[in-house]
Amino acid sequence: MTISTEEKSVPFSQARQPMRTLVTGASGFTGRYLVEKLRARGHTVIETMGARDQPETPTRLRLDITSPDACRSAIDRVRPDYIVHLAAISFVGHDDPLDFYRVNVIGTLNLLEACAQVGHTPRKLLIASSANVYGNVTSDAIDETFATRPVNHYAASKAAMETMVRTWFDQLPIVIVRPFNYTGRGQTSNFLVPKIVEHFARRESSIELGNIDVARDFSDVRYVASVYEALLDSQAAGETVNVCTGTPYTLRDILSSASDLTGHELEIRVNPAFVRRTEVKMLAGSPVKLRSLVPTVESIPFIDTLRWMLRAGDPKTVNATTAM
Template sequence: MSIAGKRALITGIQGFTGRYMAAELQASGYEVMGLGSQPSAEPGYFQVDLADGPALRKLLANIQPDVVIHLAALAFVGHGAADAFYRVNLIGTRHLLEAIAACGKVPDCVLLASSANVYGNASAGLLSEATPPAPANDYAVSKLAMEYMANLWRERLPILITRPFNYTGVGQADSFLLPKIVTHFRQRAAKIQLGNLDVSRDFSDVRAVVTAYRGLIEARPSGQTVNVSSGKSHSLREVIAMCSALTGHPLEVEVNPAFVRANEVKILCGDNTRLCELVKGWQTPNLEETLSWMLSAE
């Protein structure tokens, strides 16, 4: 497929992932447009709330994108207002699909970013797309509900669902665990409070995640659900050791019982076989490389 002049619409373009996604697509020759809920003077940006169905329909009718990458979401699992997850992640996505379907042009691909959180805490080990979902919080339930709702549009739109596992990089908020740890090392803090140090999670690099998304919209595996993961897991204890080795700074860790979750799965790791079949040669930097990039960022 020729990419020259293809028009891509990214929702949540001003977010952590959205900025990297825009740069990735622009570097590949796409004309990139974006929408979000906050004001911005950036060219090609439109301030539209996903709650505003009529405004979305008007915008999509004007833009008529060739591909849509839907990243806009209420993403932080610790967010307090449960209703907001459903308003943004479920109802907002429905409004978007409605607007795309009514815009007068069927895109080549509509990528919806879901979350590996849909697998919940029920299954340990290497999780494939066939692992039964068992969401354990409102954020995860809202994402799984979004997936089911999107199934209603599969006859009309070429929908692809991704389930990214944890990923990180420069610019991610300190409310997320790895940026919090990196910030403590960058500030050469004496100590940090964390939860269970022996849980292992699958961490990818945001730069590799957006490469995966671009590869998927070009492969166009409509109707599929695809894990985006490194296929390796690291414990927080290992992350601390890596940062310590990279910086030469010792950091004392205090385990705060308030941060320890009951029945937490020890190891969560994503099987990325399907992704690697669809996007040939895809890989993510090893975690040490990503942490080094974050630790040395200006």
């Protein structure tokens, strides 16, 4: 983000404007798209950053979310109209299990307690959980009434976080979102769709994957950002909401579509090391509740997402007439 000279010169205490929104994890994959959308809607966005070597500005604050004192100071300093809490350890394969709980559970608790301790009640807090809390469910339309059965530390930390957050529903106007899988430009290649896209864009001869028959309800990150922004504006509070499209795709489907779009064939090599023992075979959500809360937000067809991502790698590789 570029900060103008004028913005740098304004003291933080004088930078107050309507709709001041604090976004944790703002520099992450989802945060970058959401911040852009919020700014376009007139929000003054205050981003938090974990790096100690970057200077603070009126709209960028250093914040160690695992520190109660740091959270309390940030909330008291900003007193935001809205809080969007995206900061999390989100890569399932992260190598320190305790980090999931320190950041995803305790970090979230620190933010909520900070609001209470400084006597500040935002108009809305949107807290990102994950559809991974559902675990292995034999249904192609999981709704919010399904029990949570996490099968890894990431999912378990999000389920524990949700349980804790619900004890605050009578104190703060909170919406918990459970996004299903989503992707887009800028997502790192340790996630599957960007990895596949990069291999096709570079016209590699082969790719190593795990189980290519796992099915996921993939959304576009731009759609997810639109949903989050709309939920902030909605009357929803004390709610847990799936963010999904209701349409699952297997990795085999995605590989086939990418091949059609690029005219390129990849040799698929299944690497047993990439097959997780606790792999969730099918994860597809019901968007019924979401659509009732924000009926004007339309999902983006996944073929358009895939085409958009491939164009970022090599515009010449995409046949715009092909459909999934």
